[in-house]
Amino acid sequence: MMATSTSPARVRFAPSPTGFLHLGGLRTALFDWLYARHTGGQFILRIEDTDQKRYNPESLADLMRSLRWLGLEWDEGPDIGGPHAPYIQSERRALYRQYAEWLVAHGKAYFCYTTEAELEELRAKGLPYDRRHRHLTPAQRTAFEAEGRTAVIRFAAPLSGTTTVHDAIRGDITVENATIVDPVLLKSDGLPTYHLAVVVDDHLMEITHVLRGEEWIPSAPLHQLLFEAFEWPAPVFVHLPVILDPSGKGKMSKRKTVVDGREFSPYVRDYMTGGYLPDAMFNFLANMGWSFDAEREIFTREEAIVRFDVADISPKATALPFTKLEWMNGVYIRQMTTEQLTDALAPYVAADLGLDAGELRHDRRLIELTPLVQERIKLLTEATALVDWAFVSSAQITYPDPTQLIGKKLTAAESLAVLEAGARIIQSIEPFAPPALEAAFRALSETMQIKVGSLLTPFRVAITGKTVAPPLFESMHVLGREETLARIANASEALRALMAATA
């Protein structure tokens, strides 16, 4: 771990509200938050909605819901305000014009009247903007105005020399100034471009560390130049590696990607409803481009805060290992208390079974089943398939494939005999509880000379209708003596029918 300054940092997450929050964006926000907490500074949420065409009204709510789900509370932001409000750029438009005009007044920017069509002509020839209006006379300007042309404000970038920006992860990055061709700062609709807005706001909001995607590396020198033009100190730049598609090649797509036959969405909202735990997602994402130490990757938020440092972030692009996410989610499920898991499971199971979540939360069956499924699921969504049999009547357990009722190395007749013998035990056993049941069935295994595994299979299928289910004796107990006997009777009947049909 390389130690850097621990003075309080002001770090902002500045998404543009164009769609649902992406896992890549969440990771950026997570690193922002970790660094702010690590230094005892502030985490700020700022909305960069200067592109009216791409604005998506659902986006803001989704964004805030997603961040809060992960536990990333911000100290200043659009909904809670703060000393530098407003935190939505479209509400700050007057500010940007003012600063752009200051640059013009100081000879560091200029009005440009080039039309869309003229720019298109240049583009068609593969040429960048030719700085044609960099030195307009007042008379020329008046003439263009008279034509009704609207101006944008462009930065008068240095024509020679180089600019070096320091990136906290990669070190110095140097580019020729000549490659920076007077970018637009203020658009003709009066709103700023990203370049102007980010520099003005980062300065005004006293941002000390800029964490953003590496797609911004090429424009970092421009931002550096803008800070210099305004005579403001520049923040520390930290360009985060991109998140790739799980295949390892190409940026993660906006559509679902398939891994091992299962679909994984790039959107956070799908994980909020897909059986994932926020703590697991937090831990998982913290390992993407950063590592706690060489041997350990399961850690708490508090532990991460203590160790996190932007200088330790890897510069390498990463593909999200979704199977590892699932494994980690399972680890977190197993770490929960029974009460916590029941709370978490109730809404999922209730929705799947058409029950009331509030009532189900206090249902004896769910409460007893929770510890039995705890080490068998990786996602909260997987619980229903393991427990649904407990919430239906015996009549609803059918045996479409009665051969499943036959134990390994047993005949149908032998399996039937096993069920009947077991039913006699269940009828009279006291107490009707797992330890006593287990002892009795093991004794039965002895006397009938049938392996425990083979002996129990008919009961498991009889009771749950499935070959894969939670432990048998506990399951019987959840059902109760009468219901257990009813299901065994039904299963016996199914076996008899099978024997009659094949005889």
Add this chain to the structure above:
RNA sequence: GGCGCAUUCGUCUAGAGGCCCAGGACACAGCCCUCUCAAGGCUGAGACACGAGUUCGAAUCUCGUAUGCGCUACCA
């Protein structure tokens, strides 16, 4: 095309000249445990993109090549 960034097991990563014929994790395979399925334990297979340097010594430094990705908008 130009400019920039990156490159350790299939994947996520440790590694800041000798501790590394490269460590951990997921996934995978085998074994153990076991009432099914899991969980757990043990074992195994599996990587420094390539080529030149620098150095007594390079995964670690330099240069080149290759590959991938990004930017090249009045989008962010």
